[in-house]
Amino acid sequence: MSEKPAPLFLERRSYRQRRLMDAARLAPLLAAILWAVPLLWPRQGDEAMPTSTSIIYIFGVWLAMVGVSLVLSRRLTEADDDTTTPRDGGGGA
């Protein structure tokens, strides 16, 4: 019943997958940084950022992150993950 051990060496195809996984891990970090940017904006006086701009910026980042996540989730395949488990049911996205 024991599963196959993890492969030691990666094939060329797997290499691409590994980098995609890196990207998937970094995505939330990128989003967090982008959403922290408004904190640097001036608060007081005439230079203060109007709320409409903030809304457009924040929702723009939001939509962009949805897009990034969509692309990553479609490209990432479980097959080159450390292991596989039996899937029950249909495919993914």
Place this chain on the structure above:
Amino acid sequence: MGKHVLVIEDEPNIIEAISFILSRDGWRVDSHSNGHDAVEVVLAKAPDLVILDVMLPGRSGYEILTDLRARPETARLPVLMLTARGQSKDRELAERLGASRFMTKPFSNADVLEALRELVPA
């Protein structure tokens, strides 16, 4: 009063047949149908002869025979073994364990009587 014989056998019809034949010949017959406590029954009733079946519920006739031979009070007791398994190795085993006589079922009534008379002279 005639000699005392104990029949250890689990088929009621066979007990009935043997009892009839032996009583008619003047024997006093007791019977027991279980292997578990057969040795104790033999010790308690102290018969002059035992007719012992091999295939008994609880304990085989061979085991009972081994036990009887190991005890001083029954080491010389005449034992007639009966078996329905007529293979020669059964006979050899019975003789090695110390059976006085070995008979295969079905038997002739006359043969049984004759064997008994030889084992326990009146």
Place this chain on the structure above:
Amino acid sequence: MTATLNLLVAVCLGYVAFLFLVAFAAERAALRGQGGWLRSPLVYTLSLSIYCTAWTFYGAVGYAARSGLEFLTIYLGPTLVMIGWWWGLRKLVRIGRTQRVTSVADLISSRYGKSTLLAVFVTLIAVIGTTPYIALQLQSVTASFASIAQADPNAAPLEDTRQIALSVAVGLALFTILFGTRNLDANERHHGVVMAIAVEAVVKLFALMAVGVFVVWGIGGGPAQTLARIDASQMGQWQVDGMRWGGLTFLSAAAFLTLPRMFQVLVVENEDEQHLRTASWAFPLYLLLISLFVVPIAVVGLEIMPAGSNPDQFVLTVPLAQGQDTLAMLSFLGGFSSATSMVIVAAIALATMVSNHIVMPIWLNLTGGGAVMSGDVRNVVITARRLSIAGVLALGYVYYQMSGGGAALAAIGLVSFAGVAQFLPALLGGILWRGATRAGALAGLSTGFVLWVWCMLLPSFGADVVIPGTVLAEGPWGMGWLRPQALFGIAGLDPTVHAVLWSMLFNTGGFVIASLLTFPSPLERLQGAQFVNVFQHSARPQNWAGGTAQSEDLIVMAQRILGPAQAQALFQDEAQRQGLAGYLPEPTPDFLARLERELSGSVGAATAHAMVGQIMGAATVSVEDLLAVADETAQMMEYSSQLETKSEELARTARQLRAANEKLTQISVQKDAFLSQISHELRTPMTSIRAFSEILRDGGGLGSQAQSKYAGIIHDEAIRLTRLLDDLLDLSVLENGQVNLNIRTGILSAVIDHAVAATGAGHGLLKLHRRRADEEVTLETDLDRLAQVFINLIANAQKYCDAAEPELTIAVQARDGRLLVDFIDNGPGIPRQVQSVVFEKFSRVSDQKAGGAGLGLAICREIMARLDGTIAYLPGQSGAAFRVTLPLSQRMAAQ
């Protein structure tokens, strides 16, 4: 206009009825195995939307009106978690599935050595944290009723809003009990509930967006003008506090993972890991859409509504003020959906925790170890779960009544978030760090909990309610460094950020330090390795070393919990896997681990462990087991996979050779034994015949009575001899496959009737129990042969069942396209050690001679094999039990 309130009640009831129908239809579809669409990633994504409760639907607009864009943090946190699914959620879901986790409490308890104490603790925190949140939902529904009543001039002002809250609570309890406790096994998932939630998710999104579109295009004059209005309003400038922005984003991200209801839909109800893939982008999109119109609605509401109006109700009052009754109705349904779906799932999640981690351990303790064997655990669990659901909702209602409703919605929400966020260090630490220990988890949780209560929960009631105002201002007994909102004298922090910061800091600190200082038990270490390396490890903790457990005891217990059908299927499957026939596999460590996981799906890991432990004796994890698991990964790296396959192949061949050899030896021994047996069986009746015929031949003064008696014996024994020969011939024909089957169509009940009549059962001592309705099944088989099997089984019960009032139950059921006919008597049953040989030739069940030659069951087995069926001994019943299985080609009831 006149009937607004009445109409509202009618629409509301109609909507609820519709939800019932949806849930019911989904359950039916799932039951019939047509639930493909139930398992779509879309439904999974929509079910996650229970994150957006009435707090979102009404509260977000109020929050925006009060604090500007800060409300967005509540949705940015979960978005970050979903986008980062690859390293966090994916692992959590995988662990949840492999370990059959039933709740967040179960996960934490299971990770830290299946600790009951931890499970109880987490459950209590979850209940304390969730109750105000449920009260909040009840409040929002009643508030929305009140808003509509206010706008309806003809309706009498609402006298008793509590009446509404009570009806809502009772209705929700009924719905949840009906669809939430249908299956005992939490891992069987609640299709009905999930489907209803998905529908509600669509309704609330649609409603909020409809109001938003109306506000932007109907009142605001288009996007550009609306944006200009926003800039001109009181929230015209970016004024968000950085600490709160970061702190609340973190808090909502943590709560998204640890809220019991979110854990329920994210992990427990997850059908397929692949669904996460879709949800990773689709759920952020849902959150984006639901927050898109919040600011416009808030700004327009502030503009057009009279000063002092409650901004929490703008979603409802703005359309009402504009005379848009239909839109208001839709909006009301949206809010209603948000509130109800949250309450339903939260109640299920909490009830699972309470029943598995509090009620069951107590019940097990009270009833002692014997309960596992005697009581009906399944019923106890279901009852406990139903009562817990009712209890959770009652708690929510009581809290609502006591608090009287009032505090701004957002405040309660954040307090609740911070409470459950205390699970985060133990949860994340547990799945990422093997060094985390039970003591660490307990230390962290308790520290965090105490700080949360002191700094956030108690002050949230306001000064002088629970904590005196002086304590709030100067600290207890004048100790200023203990002030609830300025610990260690650090004043000036926002109270929420303050509480979250300190509680999480001390929670994490306590967790890490205690973990470093303590040494984990073997079970903890095994579970730790299982959880942290879930992607590399084979999914079986070797908890049970050496099997002394009786499989029969285990199946008795499993039947009580999983139900007979599922338990028998599990045991049979495992027996097959081990290469055994029947229902009793060897209690190998592998099997015990598997059984424990199956049970934990029903009663939680800690309880399942305890139950198996009661049967197994003390849980023994040897050092060897520990080393084996620890070294597993290392070994796997060392051996190349090729070598491993090769050696496996060799081992397999050797095993096959050994098995073949054993079989040959066995066959030879069996042949000898068979001949010897036949000789014995033939000679025994012949002995009587010969002896009595000689007696009769010799004559000599036999009475006529004795003569006829002896002739009778000869006759009986001759018949016995004939029957034996018949049986032997029958068996030999069957074994050689030369038998001609006479396939006919007939009804099962007629076959059983025939068998009963042939054995004379029913008139004699043996009492029969049958359910004729079940027996009306049409069969296409050799009816005479089948009757022969039944006759044999009934005759056996007549012979061997020595109960004072012998009874035989004939139970018929159809399962998986096969017909099962069980013959169960109330006698002593067949001893464990001879169960495996009852179907062998000449094996007799008991010592007493019962006239048979011991061929009956052997013949039955051969017949059933010819009829494409099976016959097996069914252990763990009230007495001796045999199960006859037949293929059910045409499944139709006789008309």
